Amino acid sequence: MPNIAKLESGSYYLLQGNEAIARGALEAGVQYSAAYPGTPSTEILTTLASVAKETGIHAEWSSNEKVATEAALAAAYAGLRTISSMKNAGLNVAMDTLQHINLATLGDQKGAMLVVVADDPQSHASGDEEDTRWVAQMANAPLMEPSSFQEAYEMTKYLFDLSEEFNIFCWLRDYTRLAHSRGRVQVGEYKKATKKPKYDRSKVFTPYIAPPKHAILVEKMAKIRERFEESRFNAYEGPENPELLIICCGSGAPCSRDAVEDLKLQDKVGILKLGTLWPFPSRLVVSHIKKAKKVLIVEEVDPYVETHTKAAVADAKLADAADILGRGSGHISYVGENNPDRVIAALGSIFGLKYEARDADYEKKINDIAKPMTASRGLIWCPGCPHRASYYALGNAIKRDGRNAVVTSDIGCYTMDIFPDGPQVANTLHCMGGGVGEACGFGQLAALGFDQPVIGICGDSTFFHASIPPLVNAIYNRANMTIIVLDNAITAMTGFQPHAGSGRTATQEATPTVDAESLCRSLGCRVEVEDPFDTKATATKIQELLKDDNGVKVLFLRRKCELLRQRQEKKHPYKVWVDTEKCKGDKCGFCYRILQCPGIGYDKTTGKAKIQEALCAECGLCADLCPSKAIMKEERA
Amino acid sequence: MAISADPLNLVICGVGGQGNILLSGVVGGAYLKKGYYATIGETFGAAQRGGAVFSAVRVSKKREYGPLIPDGQAHLILGLEPIETMRLLQKYGNPNVVCVTNMYPVIPASVSANKESYPDIEDLKKAITDLSSKAYFIDATSIALELNAPIAMNIIMAGALLGTKQIDLTPEDITNELRESMPPDRLALNLTALERGMKAIA
Numbered sequence: 001m002p003n004i005a006k007l008e009s010g011s012y013y014l015l016q017g018n019e020a021i022a023r024g025a026l027e028a029g030v031q032y033s034a035a036y037p038g039t040p041s042t043e044i045l046t047t048l049a050s051v052a053k054e055t056g057i058h059a060e061w062s063s064n065e066k067v068a069t070e071a072a073l074a075a076a077y078a079g080l081r082t083i084s085s086m087k088n089a090g091l092n093v094a095m096d097t098l099q100h101i102n103l104a105t106l107g108d109q110k111g112a113m114l115v116v117v118a119d120d121p122q123s124h125a126s127g128d129e130e131d132t133r134w135v136a137q138m139a140n141a142p143l144m145e146p147s148s149f150q151e152a153y154e155m156t157k158y159l160f161d162l163s164e165e166f167n168i169f170c171w172l173r174d175y176t177r178l179a180h181s182r183g184r185v186q187v188g189e190y191k192k193a194t195k196k197p198k199y200d201r202s203k204v205f206t207p208y209i210a211p212p213k214h215a216i217l218v219e220k221m222a223k224i225r226e227r228f229e230e231s232r233f234n235a236y237e238g239p240e241n242p243e244l245l246i247i248c249c250g251s252g253a254p255c256s257r258d259a260v261e262d263l264k265l266q267d268k269v270g271i272l273k274l275g276t277l278w279p280f281p282s283r284l285v286v287s288h289i290k291k292a293k294k295v296l297i298v299e300e301v302d303p304y305v306e307t308h309t310k311a312a313v314a315d316a317k318l319a320d321a322a323d324i325l326g327r328g329s330g331h332i333s334y335v336g337e338n339n340p341d342r343v344i345a346a347l348g349s350i351f352g353l354k355y356e357a358r359d360a361d362y363e364k365k366i367n368d369i370a371k372p373m374t375a376s377r378g379l380i381w382c383p384g385c386p387h388r389a390s391y392y393a394l395g396n397a398i399k400r401d402g403r404n405a406v407v408t409s410d411i412g413c414y415t416m417d418i419f420p421d422g423p424q425v426a427n428t429l430h431c432m433g434g435g436v437g438e439a440c441g442f443g444q445l446a447a448l449g450f451d452q453p454v455i456g457i458c459g460d461s462t463f464f465h466a467s468i469p470p471l472v473n474a475i476y477n478r479a480n481m482t483i484i485v486l487d488n489a490i491t492a493m494t495g496f497q498p499h500a501g502s503g504r505t506a507t508q509e510a511t512p513t514v515d516a517e518s519l520c521r522s523l524g525c526r527v528e529v530e531d532p533f534d535t536k537a538t539a540t541k542i543q544e545l546l547k548d549d550n551g552v553k554v555l556f557l558r559r560k561c562e563l564l565r566q567r568q569e570k571k572h573p574y575k576v577w578v579d580t581e582k583c584k585g586d587k588c589g590f591c592y593r594i595l596q597c598p599g600i601g602y603d604k605t606t607g608k609a610k611i612q613e614a615l616c617a618e619c620g621l622c623a624d625l626c627p628s629k630a631i632m633k634e635e636r637a
Numbered sequence: 638m639a640i641s642a643d644p645l646n647l648v649i650c651g652v653g654g655q656g657n658i659l660l661s662g663v664v665g666g667a668y669l670k671k672g673y674y675a676t677i678g679e680t681f682g683a684a685q686r687g688g689a690v691f692s693a694v695r696v697s698k699k700r701e702y703g704p705l706i707p708d709g710q711a712h713l714i715l716g717l718e719p720i721e722t723m724r725l726l727q728k729y730g731n732p733n734v735v736c737v738t739n740m741y742p743v744i745p746a747s748v749s750a751n752k753e754s755y756p757d758i759e760d761l762k763k764a765i766t767d768l769s770s771k772a773y774f775i776d777a778t779s780i781a782l783e784l785n786a787p788i789a790m791n792i793i794m795a796g797a798l799l800g801t802k803q804i805d806l807t808p809e810d811i812t813n814e815l816r817e818s819m820p821p822d823r824l825a826l827n828l829t830a831l832e833r834g835m836k837a838i839a
Contacts, residue, residue: 002817014662014669014677124680148701149676181704182662182677184669254703262707340707357709358731362768366727369764374723375753377652377689377745421746592749598687601749612744614778614787 005051009189017178018043020149020185021116024156025083026051029193030114032058032075034068036465037494038087039125040179041118045085046495049506055192061497061506064432064465065090069097072113076169077205078197079109081160085116085174088130089431093466095135102140102168102217103207108200112163114156115141118174121251121300121337125176127411127431129335131302133173136278140217141171142224143278144233147253149183151275155233157188162227166220173277175300177251177337225279234284238270244350245292245322247285249274249305251338252298259343263353274305282312289313289322296346297326300338325350378421383599384562384617387414390486390532392595392625393557394455395425397542405453405546406442410435410467412459413493413561414486421596426457433458433466436483440470443479443552453546454481461491461499463516474552475523482545482553483525485516486532488561496564520554532557533621562617572618574633576611582630583608591622591631600631639805640713640735643697646706647804650691650725651717652743656791660715661692663795663818667810668696678704687746691725714769715798717777717791718743719761726768735803736769737838739794741778773801775837781830789830796834808835 004023007013015023021044025033035045049059058075062068065086072084086094098115106113117136120126136143142162146152152174159170207213228234238245246256246269253273260269272288274281289295289309297306306326313321325331331346341357348355356363381388391414398405409417409426410433416422418429428438439456458467463485474481491497498504500514520527526548530538538557545553578600585607591600592609599616600609609631623633649661658679665675679692695702711729716722716738726734740758747753756764766772775797781790795811798804808831815827 012669014666014675176680177678177704180680182665182675183701183704184674184676251703251705254701255705257700258703258707339705340703344707357707362709362730362732365768366730370723370727370730370768373756373761373764374720374727375745375748375755377687377720377724378747379688380746382654382687421750586751589751593751596746596750598744598746598749601744602751604754612749613782614741614790615743 003051004047005055005190007187007190009187012184012186014182015149015185016043016180016182017149017152017174018180019047020153021156021172021174022047023185023187024153025114025160026055027188027190028157028160029081030057030083030160031080031193031195032072032082034060034062034071035085036062036065036068036090037491037497038090039494040120040176041085041087041090041116041174042494042497043179044083044116045506052507056194059506061499063500065094066097069094069115073097073101075197076111076113077107077109078199079111080195080197081112081193083114083116085118087126088117088119088132089126091117091132091135093432098139100207103210103213104205105167106163106169107205108203109198110164112160113169114159114163114172115169116172116174118176118179119301120176122176129301131304133277133304134302136171136173140221141169141278143171143173144275145173145250145277146178146275147250147273149178149185151233152178153185153187155275162224166224168217168220173250175250221279225281228276228279229281229284231276231281233275234273234281236270236272236288239267241291242270243268243292244294244296245288246271246296246298247274247305247309248272248298249277251300255338255340255343256298258340259347262340262344263347263355265347265351269347277305280308280312282308282315285309285312286316286318290318292322294350295322295324296331296350297324298332298338298343301334303327379416379419380421380596380598381413381416382562382617383597383615384619385413386488386532386557386559386562387417387486388595388597389535389621390414390538390557391417391423391425393532393535393538394484394542395423396535397539397546398425400539401453401543401546403451403453405455407455407457408435408438408442409457410459410462412462412486414457414459432462433470436467436474437470439481439483440474440477440479443474443481444477446480456481456483458483458485460485460487460489460501460516464500464514471520471523471552475525478551480549480551482542482555485554485556487556487558490561490564492561492564496561517556526550526553527556528553529556529558532559535625562619566617572636574618574620574623574635576616576618576620576623576631576633578609578611579630579632580606580608582628584628584630585609588627590625590627595622595625597622638802640803642712643699644702645696646711647694647696648691648706648711648714648725648729649694649717650689650714650721652721653688653690655717656788657690657692657717659818660791660795661694663811663814664806665694666814666818667806670813671810673698674701676702676704689721689724691721713737713803715794717794719758719765720755722765723761726765730768732770734769735771735801736765737773737775737794737797737801738765739777739790740774741776773797773838775834777834780833780837784826784830784833786826786830789826792827792830793834796831797838800835800838
């Protein structure tokens with residue numbers, strides 16, 4: 001990754017969408033940035049934090065997205081340009097704050113605030129395909145969606161100016177195929193921002209009393225709508241009177257261009273790419289629809305543009321209005337992300353064209369030869385991961401306890417437990433903090449006759465993010481439950497971001513460590529700590545806690561993320577090998593079937609277990625647990 | 638002779654943790670510096686280590702292409718693992734595709750667990766050859782282990798890609814990118830890796 005503060009004005013760079021947004025924010029004079037890590041939004045803050053010292057900006061990993069947004073809002077009240085970035089699910093956490101801001105305004109110090117929300121169509125790294133654009137409309141925030149890396153950078157700068165001018169926060173919709181793809185960006189000039197924050201104590205900013213403030217906001221949005229009708233971020237390419245008009249936004253634009261090119265429909269199909277999505281540029285859209293015979297909407301995930309387009313056409317009372325095709329008509333699926341083939345299929349169906357990606361012979365070879373050869377590669381924990389040991393011990397403890405303990409889980413690398421290749425110990429899994437929250441409910445059902453033990457799981461970062469309120473609730477309402485904190489010392493899943501318990505800030509400075517263990521003790525919980533690699537002691541402790549009916553118990557299973565350990569220590573702890581004399585191979589299969597460690601597998605030629613040298617972390621877990629003592633380990637000097 | 642196509646669609650595939658992202662950035666960055674539009678599509682972030690991952694590198698003189706390649710339209714597949722080449726051939730392969738594959742298997746959990754099987758290496762070579770116009774094979778992981786640096790396998794594959802002379806990039810183009818994308822203390826090793834990869838194919 002290039003140093004984002006040292007790019008030369010006028011030059012081209014290969015930037016990730018998130019880096020383009022970070023660079024745009026720097027050029028716009030951002031001085032305060034806050035976020036909680038969440039794929040695919042994480043790199044916006046990572047990038048800003050990486051240049052925080054040299055640029056003098058503030059960059060923080062906040063405890064959660066709501067806190068990040070409130071911190072960023074405060075900095076805007078103090079007159080700074082601020083950014084809060086989050087993933088789709090993070091928005092749900094931040095929403096209570098966001099919903100109020102534009103009624104209250106950003107104060108009187110000429111601050112500006114940009115909120116970037118990264119959606120994840122296709123749920124590459126999310127629990128759902130939430131389309132957050134509706135929410136921008138609900139919060140009355142001007143919304144833009146970039147269709148290229150250059151636009152991501154330019155819209156970021158534009159929205160900071162718009163935010164300051166109208167004194168409301170603005171919204172940039174990011175999405176996986178932009179956030180985590182890379183493309184060409186020509187950057188402009190960056191000058192260090194040096195505005196000194198201050199607040200006029202005589203002023204009050206709040207949404208109360210809402211209706212008159214709402215009226216002012218409605219007027220502002222009407223003015224912005226006029227601006228958006230003329231915006232340079234909306235553009236048409238194609239014939240004057242197209243047979244089909246594609247109206248698209250975001251990733252829909254490059255996919256539509258590909259599809260039109262592949263089907264050689266350039267003379268028949270025009271593409272109206274929208275960048276301004278709220279307020280919706282209805283007049284612009286209608287003016288193009290008037291010239292077309294049919295309309296196809298290409299967007300992701302929900303029919304947001306489609307709904308607004310249909311409303312605009314209805315308002316315009318067009319005679320013989322073109323048919324508007326898309327999700328409603330069944331031409332494009334409601335489910336999943338855009339890709340060129342999806343648009344090719346829709347165009348093929350509209351124009352009655354037959355398109356085959358490749359000939360039947362090749363397709364047959366793929367089906368006959370390639371498919372049977374391609375074993376699936378599900379997601380599973382890294383070799384050496386502490387979660388493998390934790391879940392093994394937990395599964396054993398639940399079996400031995402024998403009372404069908406219910407396990408409510410949470411979001412982190414340990415989520416892979418419920419994936420097809422995981423051990424599938426957990427019973428429910430929803431969102432950040434949901435593990436402890438749901439355990440609160442199960443833990444209070446005893447009075448109604450529920451007789452199963454209850455275990456709520458969270459990670460260390462998840463503990464600080466959203467597990468403390470349900471922990472307090474559990475104590476207050478006398479829930480009987482065990483919380484297991486899988487403490488691997490880092491926010492591992494999103495790429496090793498520090499958190500309140502790490503003793504380091506986003507900019508790698510030393511900071512007080514918030515001690516989750518002491519916090520739980522101070523609340524009156526029974527607190528225990530184990531190393532999950534001692535699977536026997538861990539399982540025994542869990543069994544003991546399940547039998548303890550005295551309220552809330554918290555067990556910290558503490559061991560550093562193996563990837564983090566490797567980064568810091570740069571060597572394996574043991575030398576590990578298989579004694580093929582002792583190994584019972586497929587008659588046993590404990591290491592590769594039960595533990596499912598990618599570092600060891602079944603070897604067809606010998607019929608025994610074999611270390612996968614390129615992968616094995618030599619953590620020694622399989623050596624400790626091998627029923628035949630056939631896996632040997634020797635400490636490295 | 639280098640593949641002549643605009644856009645040029647390269648697929649770089651492998652297993653999470655093999656260095657796919659660095660490799661696609663090096664190749665895409667080298668094209669960008671030569672005045673091309675370059676777009677790289679990939680997904681990462683949710684503990685993809687051990688999972689199948691791929692990058693799509695799309696290069697053009699005409700315009701900026703999106704990060705996703707239409708089905709059946711890859712010109713070259715650079716596979717860091719043999720069944721990953723097979724997997725991506727299924728989606729992007731066509732009779733004209735060129736494949737460059739590291740033949741060192743990374744056994745999936747499903748195979749380790751003996752629930753599915755991993756094909757014989759010779760059968761894999763035959764199938765990849767059968768499904769492409771030209772297929773190159775290299776044991777890049779073994780070379781990396783010889784260099785005592787399993788992590789440098791991706792750069793050995795960059796060397797292999799250059800060795801095929803199927804793309805319009807020179808060793809200098811790649812070397813310049815490496816210089817920019819890694820700390821100086823790791824450069825020498827990676828330049829050796831690049832060299833070894835080139836020699837293994839040429």
